[in-house]
Amino acid sequence: MWTLTVQPRFNETDALGHINNTTLPIWFEQARTPIFRYFTPDLDPANWHLIIAKIDVEFLAELYLQHEVEIRTYFSKIGNSSMTIVHEAWQQGKMCAKGHAILVHFDHENKGSKPIPDNIRAELLPHLVE
Template sequence: MFHTTIQPRVSETDGVGHINNTTIPVWFEAAREPIFRLFMPNLSFNDWRMIIVNMNVDYLAQVYYGKPVEIVTWVKKIGNTSFVLEEELTQEGRTCAKGTATYINFNQTTQKPEPIPPDLRSQLKQHQKQR
């Protein structure tokens, strides 16, 4: 599992006083950087292999400015060319949002998905949640 701390910004706060719902998917993506680095260690867009094909977010409680949030990201499922991530955002011990994201290992040159190589599959397995 990966743990990321994010400090909410004033600009992310909406007119009703909580963090805008459009911000949460952006924070979830920011918390995926360690997984991006597994596939593209230098994060070069020339070598980019991870293409998102599905994302879902459940909003469970409001998130507020001035209090850090913790995001935990783990691998839920690994397929042949794709994998599913689960994410959970908490603030002050309260779960505020949960989500999933499905990525495919994509070859930009051929414009086709490719099997996840064994070494990457092994690294992804290290980040599966123990149930």
């Protein structure tokens, strides 16, 4: 599991004083950076090997500006060419949001998925929580 601590910014709040619902996908993407680095260590977009097939966010409780948010990231599934990533947003000891992202290891030249290399799979497996 990876963790990322985020200090909410004022511009991420909405008229009700909560963290805006559009902010969580951005935080979750940021939390995927360690995963991106396994496939593209220098994060060079010209050499990118992942595409997103699906994302979702479930809001369980309000998040607020005044307190840090811990994003917990892990895998629920690692397939042949795709992986399901789980994100949890915790604030003050409470899970306030949960989301999933399905990433596909992708061959842009042939426009199709390709197997996750064994050496990368071996590094991802310790982060699999079933």
